[in-house]
Structures are given as structure tokens and as C-alpha cells.
Amino acid sequence: MAYRPHARDSEPLRRSRTSSSRGSRARQKKPRRRLRRFLLWSLGCVGFLILVGVGVFVYAYQTTPIPDQNEIATSQASIITYSNGKALGRLASENRENVKLEQVPRDVQEAVLAAENRDFYSDPGFSFSGYMRAAWALIRGEEQLQGGSTITQQLVKKSYLSDERTFTRKFKELILSIKIERQLSKQQILERYLNTVYYGRGAYGVQTASKAYFDKNVSSLSASEGAVLASVIRNPSLYDPKRNPENLRNRFDYVVSGMQAKGWLTAEQATAMKFPKITEVKRTNQYRGQAGYLIQMVKEELERRGISEDELLRGGYRVKTTFNPKMMKYAATAVKQSYPTALKKEGVDIGIASVQPGTGKVVAIYGGPGYLKEQLNHATTGGLTQPGSSFKPYVLATALKEGISLRTTFPGNSPETIAGHEFRNSGGYSYGNVDMQTATQKSINTAYVQIGQEAGLANIVENAKAVGYDTSPWCKPGKHGTHISEVSSLPLGPMDVCPLAQAGGIATFANQGTFVEPTTIEKVTNADGSETVYEASPEEKKVFSKDVAADTLFGMSKVADPGGTAQTARLPDRDIAGKTGTSSQNRSAWFAGTIPQLTTTVAIYKAEGGTIPPVAGYNEVSGGSIPAEVWQNYMLRATKNMEPEEFPEPANVGEIKHSEPTGTPTKSETSKTPEPSETPTETPTETPTEEPTDPTGEPTDTCGFPICPTQTGGGGDGNGNGGGGGNDTETAGREPDA
Numbered sequence: 001m002a003y004r005p006h007a008r009d010s011e012p013l014r015r016s017r018t019s020s021s022r023g024s025r026a027r028q029k030k031p032r033r034r035l036r037r038f039l040l041w042s043l044g045c046v047g048f049l050i051l052v053g054v055g056v057f058v059y060a061y062q063t064t065p066i067p068d069q070n071e072i073a074t075s076q077a078s079i080i081t082y083s084n085g086k087a088l089g090r091l092a093s094e095n096r097e098n099v100k101l102e103q104v105p106r107d108v109q110e111a112v113l114a115a116e117n118r119d120f121y122s123d124p125g126f127s128f129s130g131y132m133r134a135a136w137a138l139i140r141g142e143e144q145l146q147g148g149s150t151i152t153q154q155l156v157k158k159s160y161l162s163d164e165r166t167f168t169r170k171f172k173e174l175i176l177s178i179k180i181e182r183q184l185s186k187q188q189i190l191e192r193y194l195n196t197v198y199y200g201r202g203a204y205g206v207q208t209a210s211k212a213y214f215d216k217n218v219s220s221l222s223a224s225e226g227a228v229l230a231s232v233i234r235n236p237s238l239y240d241p242k243r244n245p246e247n248l249r250n251r252f253d254y255v256v257s258g259m260q261a262k263g264w265l266t267a268e269q270a271t272a273m274k275f276p277k278i279t280e281v282k283r284t285n286q287y288r289g290q291a292g293y294l295i296q297m298v299k300e301e302l303e304r305r306g307i308s309e310d311e312l313l314r315g316g317y318r319v320k321t322t323f324n325p326k327m328m329k330y331a332a333t334a335v336k337q338s339y340p341t342a343l344k345k346e347g348v349d350i351g352i353a354s355v356q357p358g359t360g361k362v363v364a365i366y367g368g369p370g371y372l373k374e375q376l377n378h379a380t381t382g383g384l385t386q387p388g389s390s391f392k393p394y395v396l397a398t399a400l401k402e403g404i405s406l407r408t409t410f411p412g413n414s415p416e417t418i419a420g421h422e423f424r425n426s427g428g429y430s431y432g433n434v435d436m437q438t439a440t441q442k443s444i445n446t447a448y449v450q451i452g453q454e455a456g457l458a459n460i461v462e463n464a465k466a467v468g469y470d471t472s473p474w475c476k477p478g479k480h481g482t483h484i485s486e487v488s489s490l491p492l493g494p495m496d497v498c499p500l501a502q503a504g505g506i507a508t509f510a511n512q513g514t515f516v517e518p519t520t521i522e523k524v525t526n527a528d529g530s531e532t533v534y535e536a537s538p539e540e541k542k543v544f545s546k547d548v549a550a551d552t553l554f555g556m557s558k559v560a561d562p563g564g565t566a567q568t569a570r571l572p573d574r575d576i577a578g579k580t581g582t583s584s585q586n587r588s589a590w591f592a593g594t595i596p597q598l599t600t601t602v603a604i605y606k607a608e609g610g611t612i613p614p615v616a617g618y619n620e621v622s623g624g625s626i627p628a629e630v631w632q633n634y635m636l637r638a639t640k641n642m643e644p645e646e647f648p649e650p651a652n653v654g655e656i657k658h659s660e661p662t663g664t665p666t667k668s669e670t671s672k673t674p675e676p677s678e679t680p681t682e683t684p685t686e687t688p689t690e691e692p693t694d695p696t697g698e699p700t701d702t703c704g705f706p707i708c709p710t711q712t713g714g715g716g717d718g719n720g721n722g723g724g725g726g727n728d729t730e731t732a733g734r735e736p737d738a
Contacts, residue, residue, distance in 0.1 A: 076316025076527050080298055082325045083363075083522065089286045089295045091313050097207040101191035103219045104206060107264075108226030109190065114258030115230035115251075117151040121186050124178070152177045155193045198310040199229055200236025201281060213241075215279045223265070224276045227255045236310070237303045241278045242375055243296075246479060249275060281375065290332060292371020294323055297362075297380065297474075297520050304473060305534055307524065316527035321520050322536075327354060327364035327638055334633035335366055339604075339626065342615040344369075349607050351378030352634065353500040353518075354600040357507040360516035360538055362500065363598070364638075376607070380474045383498040384481055385605040389443045390581025390590040390623060391493030393506065394464045396440055397544050397552040399455035401463070405654035406551055409433040410454075416446040419488040423449050426582075441558035443565050443580060445492060452491035454657065461486055466543045467508050467515045472501035474518065493581060499601045506592045507599035509552045509577070512648075513544030547651035553577040553594075554650040560593075569593055569628040571635060574644035578631075580623030586611045591627035593635070596645040600635060602627040 077092035101109070113120050149157065156176045180189060199209035209229050210218040221229070231251040232239045239248040252275055260270040287295065298321055299309055307317070331352045339350055352366035365379035376382030400406070412431035415424045425431070425445050431438070439447035452460060461484055465471050469484045475498035477483050484495040497505075504518040517539045524534040544552070556577035560570045565580040569591060578593030588605035589612060604627055606612060612621045 076314070078312045078315060078317040078319060080295060080319045080321060082321060082323050082328075083361075084325060085320070086325055088291060088321060088323070089298075091202075091295075091299075097205060098195045099205075099207045099218055101187055101194070103217075104191075104194060105219065105221055105223075105226065107223035108206070108218065108221050108229070109194075110259055110262070110264040111223065111226040111230040111255055112190075112194065112233070113151075114227075114262060114264070115233060115255045116154070118258055118262055120151050120190070123150055124181060150177070151193050152180055152189055155189060155196060156180060158196050158198075197233055198236060198313075200232050200240060200309065202313065212282075213278050214276070222276065223259075223269075224273050227252055227259070227273070228276060228278065230255050235308075237300065237308070242281065243300075243381065287371045289370050290328055290365070290367055292375070293365065293367030293377045293379070294321065294328075294520070296371075296375075296377065297365075301473075301520050302524070302534075305521065305524075307533070317533065318525045318527065318529060320522045320524075322356075322361035322363060322522055323365075323520065324363040330634050330637040331364045331366040333637070334630045338630045338633045340615045343604065343612070343621070343626070346613050347606055347608060348604055348612050349378045349383070350602070350604045350630070351380075351383035351499040352600065352602050352630070353379045353498075353503040354598060354634070354638070355500070355503040355507050355518050357510035357594065357596070357599055358514075358516065358538070360504065360507075360518045361522070361536075362518050362520050364634075365500065378603075379499045381498065382607070383500075383603055383605070384475050384477060384496040385498075385588040385603060386482070386495065386581075386583035387493040387497050387502060387590055387592075387603075388581030388583040388588060388623065389445075389448075389493060390502065390579045390592045390601075391464075391495075391497075392440060392443065392448055392491060392581075393509065393552055393556055393579050393592075394467070394469075395448060395452050395455060395460055395491040396436060396555050397509065397548055398460045398463050399436065399451050400548045400551050400653055401544055402455050402459060403654045404436070404451075404454060405652065405656045406436050406555055406650070407652075408654070408657040409435050410439065410447040410450045412439060412444040412447040414446055416449070418446070418449045419453060421488050423489070423492075437555045437558060440555045440579070441561070441564045448491040449488060453488070457486040457488075457490050460490055463543055464505070466541060467505035468501040468517075469495065469497055469505065472498070472504065472517075474498060474500045493583065499603045502590070502592050502603070503599050503601040506579075506594055506601065508543055509549045509556075510594045510596055510599055510647075511549075512546035513542060513549035515541045515543050545653075546648070547653045550648040550651045551653055553647045557647065565622075565624040566591055566593070566628040568624065569632045569635075571595075571632065571639065574639065575647060576635075577647060580628065582622040586620060586622070588612070589621050589623045589625070589627050591623050591631045593628075593631055595635075595639065596647060597642060598635070598638060600631055600638075602631045602634075 077090050079087065080089045080091065082088050117123070153174075184192075194206040196205065198204055199206070199212070201209070201212040203209040203212040206229065207218045210216055210221055210225075213229060214221065214225050228241075228248070231248055231254075232241075234251070238244060239251050241248050256265070256270050256273055259265040260267060265273070286292075298319060299312065302312060302319070303309060307315070311317075312319075331354065335350060335352070343350075349368065350366065351368075352364070353362065354364040355362055365377075367377040367379050368374045368382070399408075410433065412425070412434040414428050414430050415422050417423075423446050426443075431442065431444055431447070434442070434444060434447050436447075436451060438444070439451065464484055468474075470476065477496040481496040482494065484490070487494065500518055504515070508515040519536050519539075521534065521536050523532065523536065525532050554577075556579055557575055558564050559566045559578050559580065560576055561567070566578055569576060569578055574595055576593050576595055578591060581590035581592070582588070587609065588603060590601065590603045592599075592601040594600070604612065604621070614620055618625050
């Protein structure tokens with residue numbers, strides 16, 4: 001019979017199980033209680049913080065008054081000076097001419113809303129997402145707070161607050177935006193905004209802007225004209241119709257598209273809307289001569305440095321520039337005396353840029369005949385053109401950097417088929433095997449195309465970009481220009497560059513291979529000089545070693561010697577290093593030269609394209625003729641009180657790749673510049689005219705040198721000065737846009 005336990009025998013077991021179950025439940029309840037306590041504590045803290053935040057907000061709201069617009073501090077003029085402290089220009093805001101909202105056409109109002117705040121009539125006056133981005137930026141420690149602004153916020157910022165980028169200012173902006181929205185109607189806010197905002201061209205308020213851009217009252221503006229004014233509000237410099245027309249047209253299309261999206265224009269009206277004609281800028285006399293170009297350059301650089309044109313007009317800054325007034329006069333005099341009138345009449349333009357190696361300071365430019373006559377600056381963006389063979393120093397330096405010696409030889413006959421394309425020397429001259437220094441001195445195209453292949457086209461492009469080609473803030477080729485690219489004709493300079501960028505690049509060699517971005521600003525202070533807002537320091541980039549730079553200068557030093565392409569550039573008391581350049585079909589002609597203390601480039605070209613015509617005394621205009629003469633005329637004056645300095649000895653870097661050397665290059669082998677038998681130009685006066693008058697044009701019969709510019713043949717650059725850069729049968733020396 002099976003054993004059956006008594007009830008009392010199983011009782012302890014049941015009690016044990018029951019006790020274990022209760023203990024387990026008790027242990028489970030403890031973490032839950034702790035979690036509940038933590039959640040309650042957290043919610044309490046959050047609630048407390050919210051209450052504190054609400055309290056702070058309410059307190060700030062109650063205690064922050066809305067300032068009277070008429071009590072805004074009076075704007076102060078910003079004063080720009082030359083490097084010696086002499087006044088260059090004075091920039092101040094123009095008087096506003098306020099108008100009623102009813103005077104502003106409905107289309108113009110809607111264009112502004114489409115550009116700046118499409119939900120203006122329905123939003124609370126501030127952007128919540130914008131403030132969240134600003135808070136997140138503060139947490140991440142970013143200096144400039146993020147976040148888009150409504151029209152109300154912009155009005156508050158411009159009318160009642162400073163332009164400082166801090167969280168405190170953002171918080172005040174929020175408080176005042178809410179108060180403004182409660183006290184003013186949307187129509188009143190929009191009216192104040194239209195009368196306050198800056199439109200560029202010194203115009204504050206929509207009425208002044210209407211006159212500045214279209215020479216009419218705001219009440220007479222069309223919808224398309226209103227769209228233009230709305231387009232520039234965001235950044236008047238970036239959307240300047242003269243300097244950045246493509247940017248403005250793109251912004252104009254965005255505004256018109258927004259008007260259509262909001263139902264303010266029909267699709268047919270939007271399609272039919274054309275970009276209107278904008279009147280030329282009306283400038284005061286302080287923009288006459290070269291001064292206007294300088295002021296514009298300063299404004300553009302300050303914009304890049306974080307000081308907007310609007311701030312400059314209102315901020316009372318003191319801006320000390322790098323421009324030397326004497327050097328500026330010397331450049332103008334050089335053009336007056338050495339640039340033929342016949343070329344001016346043929347629409348041929350000239351640009352000059354002079355830069356200090358090591359500091360990047362732009363000491364002088366020649367931008368054109370005068371800013372009031374022509375606003376395109378031919379030293380910067382207005383001077384974008386092919387450098388031709390004046391690009392060859394970068395090819396030479398790259399070859400040296402890649403270990404190819406100056407004594408390496410290359411075939412210099414004409415024609416030569418290289419990389420599937422036929423290349424010729426100017427005049428069809430053949431030179432046999434030549435080393436790289438001879439190829440530079442005589443600007444031999446066929447040898448240089450092969451040097452480019454040996455050095456590596458990608459390497460050349462990389463180094464050229466590092467010294468400003470395609471990257472200079474002063475001139476980028478843009479959508480319609482020719483960019484630098486890895487094409488076989490690269491050594492012949494088929495891309496676009498401007499004189500100032502070229503000067504900065506060539507100065508790299510005089511600065512031992514270190515590139516410094518050209519600058520026009522020395523220092524910016526507040527009105528009384530007690531606070532420095534910006535102070536320039538060289539933005540250095542090591543591109544070539546000092547030995548490579550020394551050998552590059554040595555390779556360039558024979559250009560002005562007998563047999564070189566720029567004998568007219570010689571200076572009587574010191575050595576120079578330089579390179580001529582003449583693009584295919586004589587579209588442009590260059591001379592880029594340097595001494596240890598100063599680098600200067602001169603470029604002439606036809607802005608509308610076509611060939612530079614011959615003038616009396618010159619069968620063809622090449623880099624070694626008029627540009628070299630202008631360069632010498634300027635440098636004779638610029639160096640008058642400058643102690644001569646020697647270039648460094650050649651370092652003889654690299655290995656000979658193709659043949660034995662004919663001799664080791666040494667400084668002693670360099671032919672010194674002979675004293676000219678006759679001064680090429682009249683002795684410079686100390687105070688030439690600031691805005692040059694037309695020169696007489698006819699060059700003198702004798703130049704005072706062994707070979708005058710009227711002679712042809714021999715070693716040269718381009719199409720008419722011997723064997724130089726530009727007669728490339730591959731797409732006529734100009735490659736398609738990259």
C-alpha cells in the first residue's frame with residue numbers, strides 16, 4: 001500500500017513556498033518604488049525648472065521696456081585711411097525717407113514677404129525652431145548662434161539691439177519680439193521694417209532704395225523691381241547687381257517662385273516677369289580716380305572678415321588699409337607714361353597689382369581709368385584673363401618639387417606632338433635640347449609642355465590652387481570663366497586669373513615658398529581707437545620648400561637678361577625674377593616680376609575678347625613689350641628709396657633626368673643687369689597726378705637697351721616675342737570650363 005503523507009507533513013512545505021513567493025514580490029516592489037520616487041523627483045525638478053523659467057521670462061517681459069526708435073544711438077561714419085593715416089574715404093548711412101505702408105505697392109510688400117518671412121501674417125513674431133537651433137549652438141559652444149529670423153525679429157535687432165551674436169541678445173530679441181507683436185499690428189511692423197532695413201548702395205529704407213536702384217519713388221515700383229529690392233535684403237554685398245549679378249538673378253528667381261507659391265502671383269504672371277534694368281551706382285567724389293576701387297576692395301574684404309557693409313556704414317569704425325599713396329601714384333603714372341592711348345581707344349584694358357612678399361599687403365593697384373568712369377576693377381575680378389606663359393613659374397616649381405633638376409633637358413623643337421596634341425613655339429622657332437632655365441628664359445612652349453608631363457599635371461594643379469588659382473577670394477573664374485584643369489596645355493596658362501591673385505602667387509617664391517593671401521586691411525578699431533576689432537596677421541601656407549623657391553627664382557632671373565623675353569623690364573641697380581605671358585591669338589599679355597621686397601604684375605587684355613591690336617612701334621603686343629615697360633616704369637619709382645637685396649643662392653635641388661649638365665648653375669654665372677645708356681622714361685616726379693590723363697601714346701624710337709621691343713624673333717613668350725607661351729593648337733590655348 002502506497003504511503004500517503006499526513007496533512008501536517010505537507011504543511012511546512014506549503015508555508016515555505018508561500019514565504020518564498022512573498023519575499024520575491026517584496027523584492028520586486030522595492031525597485032518599482034524607487035523608480036516611482038525617481039520619476040516623481042525628476043518631474044518635480046523639471047516642473048521647478050519650468051516654473052523658474054516661466055518666472056524669469058515673466059520678470060524679463062515685465063521689466064524690459066521697448067526703446068523708442070528715435071532714441072537709437074546716432075550712427076557714426078566709418079573712416080578708411082591709407083597705410084600712412086591719410087584719409088581715403090568716409091562711409092556713413094544715408095538719411096532715411098520714411099513712407100507709409102499704403103505708399104508701398106502690394107506687389108512690393110509681397111515680394112519682401114516672399115524673400116524674408118512668407119508666414120509673416122500668421123506667425124507669432126518669432127521662430128521657435130530658430131531659437132531651438134540657437135540654444136543647441138550655445139550648448140555646443142559655437143560662437144555664432146544659429147536660427148532664422150522673422151521680420152519682427154529683424155526689426156527688433158536692427159532698431160533696438162546691437163549686432164552682437166550672443167544668447168543674451170537672442171533672449172532680449174525674443175522678449176521684445178513678443179512685446180512688439182502685442183503692441184503693434186502686423187501692418188505697423190511691416191511698415192517699420194520696410195523703412196529700417198538696409199538694401200545696399202548706402203540705402204536705408206525702401207524709399208531710398210527705390211531711388212538708389214531704379215531712380216524712382218517706391219510708389220512707382222513694378223512687381224519685378226520690388227522683387228529685386230527684396231532679393232538684396234538678405235546680404236546686399238552678396239547680391240550686388242554689379243559685382244555678383246548671377247547671385248542676384250538666382251535670388252530674384254527664388255523670390256518670384258515664393259510669390260507664386262503663396263498665390264500672390266499666377267503661374268502666367270511669374271513666367272512673364274522679367275529681370276528689370278537697374279540704374280548705375282551714383283557715387284560721391286570720394287570714389288573718383290583709383291580711390292573708388294580701393295574702397296570697394298576694403299568693403300569686400302571686411303565682409304569676408306565678418307564686418308558687413310551695413311555695420312561699416314553705421315558702426316563708426318576706423319579702418320587702416322595697406323595701400324601706400326605714393327605707390328598708388330607711381331602705378332597711375334606708369335600707365336599714363338607707358339601705356340599707349342591707341343590701346344585705350346581699341347578697348348584694351350590694363351590692371352596692376354603690387355604686393356609685399358611675406359605679409360601679403362597690397363601696397364598698390366591700378367584698377368582702371370577711374371571708378372566713376374568704369375566700376376570693373378581690372379586688378380581683381382574685372383581682370384580675369386588667361387595668364388599665358390606667366391603661369392610657367394608654377395610648372396617649374398612643381399618640377400623642382402618633384403625632384404627634377406634645373407639642368408634637366410627637354411626637346412625644344414617646333415612642332416612637337418605631346419600627349420596626342422601638336423604644340424608649337426612662337427614664330428615656329430626650334431631650339432634643340434634645352435635645360436629648364438633656358439626654357440624659362442626663352443619661354444619655349446614645347447619644352448614646357450613636356451616639363452608639365454614629367455612633373456605631373458595633377459601636381460601642378462594642386463600647387464597652383466594652393467597659391468590662389470581658382471581659389472583666391474579676389475577673383476574666381478565663376479560659371480563662365482575658364483578654370484584650371486589637368487589638360488596637356490596646362491603649362492601654357494589656358495585658365496583665367498587676375499593680376500592680384502597672380503601677384504600673390506609669384507610672391508610665394510620671394511617668400512621662400514610660403515604663400516600669404518593678399519590683404520588690403522592692416523587694422524580695424526572702434527571710433528576712438530580703444531578697441532581693436534580686427535588686426536591682420538599673415539595667413540601662411542607652405543607650398544614649396546625654400547630650396548625649391550630659390551631655384552625657381554634662379555630659373556626666372558634670366559628673363560630680363562640678353563636673350564630673354566623681358567629685357568625692357570630690367571632695373572639698373574638690382575636683379576629681378578619674372579616671367580612674361582602672351583595668350584593665344586594675343587588675347588592678353590602679362591609681365592609678372594619680383595624683387596625680394598616687392599612683387600608686381602601687369603596685365604593687358606580685351607575685356608570683350610578678341611586680339612590686342614598692334615600699335616605704333618610694336619608689330620605685336622606681347623608680355624615682354626608694353627606690360628614689361630609699364631612694370632619697369634612703376635618699379636623704378638617704387639624702389640627709388642629701397643635698398644637692393646639679393647635673391648638666395650640656387651640650391652640645385654633634384655636630379656638630372658635626361659642629360660648631363662652643361663655646367664652647375666651658380667650665382668656668379670648670372671648676367672648682371674647693365675646700366676642702361678638712356679633712362680627708359682622721364683625721371684619720376686614725387687607727385688604725379690592721381691587720376692592719369694591720356695598718354696601721348698607713341699613709344700620713343702630708342703629704349704636704351706641692347707634689344708628694343710620693336711624687334712621680333714629670338715626667345716620670347718606668346719605669339720610675337722620669340723618662342724613663348726600661347727600658340728597651342730589644342731583648342732587654341734583655351735580649354736573648356738572645368
